[in-house]
Amino acid sequence: MTTESHETTGAYVTPGQEFTRDTAYIQTRVTADGRDGYPVEPGRYRLVVARACPWANRAIIVRRLLGLEGALSMGVCGPTHDRRSWTFDLDPGGVDPVLGIPRLQDAYFARFPGYERGITVPALVEVATGQVVTNDYAQLTLDLSTQWREHHRDGAPELYPEHLRDEIDAVAKLVFRDVNNGVYKCGFAGSQAAYERAYTRLFDRLDWLTQRLSTQRYLVGDTLTEADVRLFTTLVRFDAVYHGHFKCNRQKLTEMPVLWAYARDLFQTPGFGDTVDFDHIKRHYYVVHTDLNPTQIVPSGPDLAGWLVPSGREALGGRPFGDGTPPGPPLAAEIVPREHTAAG
Template identity: 80%
Template sequence: MTEENSTTGAYVEAGKEFTRDTHYIETRITADGRDGYPVEPGRYRLIVARACPWANRAIIVRRLLGLEDVLSMGMCGPTHDKRSWTFDLDPDGLDPVLKIPRLQDAYFARFPEYPRGITVPAIVDVPTGQVVTNNYPQITLDLSTQWSQYHREGAPQLYPEHLRTEIDEVADLIFRDVNNGVYRCGFAGSQEAYDAAYERLFARLDWLTDRLSGQRYLVGDTITEADVRLFTTLVRFDPVYHGHFKCNRSKLSEMPVLWAYARDLFQTPGFGDTVDFAQIKRHYYVVHTDINPTQIVPAGPDLANWLTPHGRESLGGRPFGDGTPPLPPKPGEVVPARDWVPVHSPA
């Protein structure tokens, strides 16, 4: 997540619109090892933070495909300093496999003068301790296409060949106007930049509402990569983007089609059970001090309604196609219940 690892610690540049640095490490882990990194069980470690929407995609895809025993996962905490994401959730503040306190150590092990943001998700080569890639859009596609030999039995086809063109087109629109659009609102340095981003964001959400009014999923009749990419923004919308990023024409819960669609996915194994609302809120409200200088984390919204019926089954569709739901999360990867869907205590 590049924009949240600047060397200055500031996220808003006065008078300017937000522009994301999309120059990532393009090395790929492939079945044929063309870049020097062949797919091998146990060799690599996926480093994520539950707070980050881009990393959340990789967490979901890894789980849906059943790659937990093939690709281990390290977890950074929800906040970071100007230098790097850190492993402050682990004993002694060290990743238990890589034995490093900061993700930047893996970046610098391969690129000693690495000039860009230290971002998640990233995949690290465990034997060398070096980062392989942080190219988050490609990471999830490669998990689907290059790691297929190690998919669980019944794994869904998240990037089926006959739908790839449409998935790519829809995902590109979602990235430009929604995934990145909320940041263009939140990090706008002028009224003009904010107004333009706001209009694009809600125009695209209206477009998505129309698209999803008559079909359960974005492309085809099963969950695909496109749904994963939209979900991680929608699930953060009311807790963070509506207020913190001023995306406040409507809450997600006030957009009936998108709200039902998001709840449908949230209640699907592999989606909602990867979401940690407490870490999400702590990240945005604590790290973005130029937007929220008090670092006060709001108590709301009430999130119990994520588990209410959504009624999307009436549109048909098969979440996993000919496949099956993933098994429950591994014990070390379970989100604490209090962070998953917090509910109010009885008065």
């Protein structure tokens, strides 16, 4: 796919203003008791993602760690999109083979004709009706952990253990504000002052995370939790796109020893690095954000070999999966092409 095949997608920066994310997502939930009319049922829903997107990457990781592949199928959009919608251009004929649609917007419009907010991933779509159920990415992964338990694999980890939820939520809130969304506030800042505020908060929070992770292997407790998933998807994109494209350039991740080792530890954990497609990540940011990168030239770097260097973090203790076990290999149809990975 060439960059020339995509329309300019419009501006992401509002001159003179700071970036404000629209967080009014579709709050319908898929739950064990079906309280919103959508009960958990194997095969009833399809998780639509894009490997380029950090918010969708969370759902891909959690689904894989919990072993939900057999209960919840996954459709993968291409790395770029036009003004209208994410598209299924990776599939034969540009149509999702399960939903039978070329654009994710078709699922949104099937439930909400004329839907005016963003057509975002991840999204859960009801297969029979072709209607979007939810795109509330933060609640979605928590529900995969708590509402889909009956369909978890044997040995699935406790990513949202009840006794740690308050701490996980508190850490995740800070990480979202200053890091997950903070990089966007830098990149899409419409004024120097807005950029500098976001930049300061981002690196102050990264310094705070460095201190926290210098003496413990994981963010909360001694096992992997939802908090680690949420931080990882930003860190793994940091040097590839946020450092340069979003001007988050006090340091590269590779120049922050504690966070770099932490990110490598996660990357080398089954279910994390094997979901990451660096080619899709770079093509998305550098092609879609034409107001930041009007040439749509995608950088060749950075060198990815360092992601496979042992982290040494096991010396801090901790058990990645607690009393559980690692997930098995990815489904054959969901393997990231080798040339798009650190091993490529």
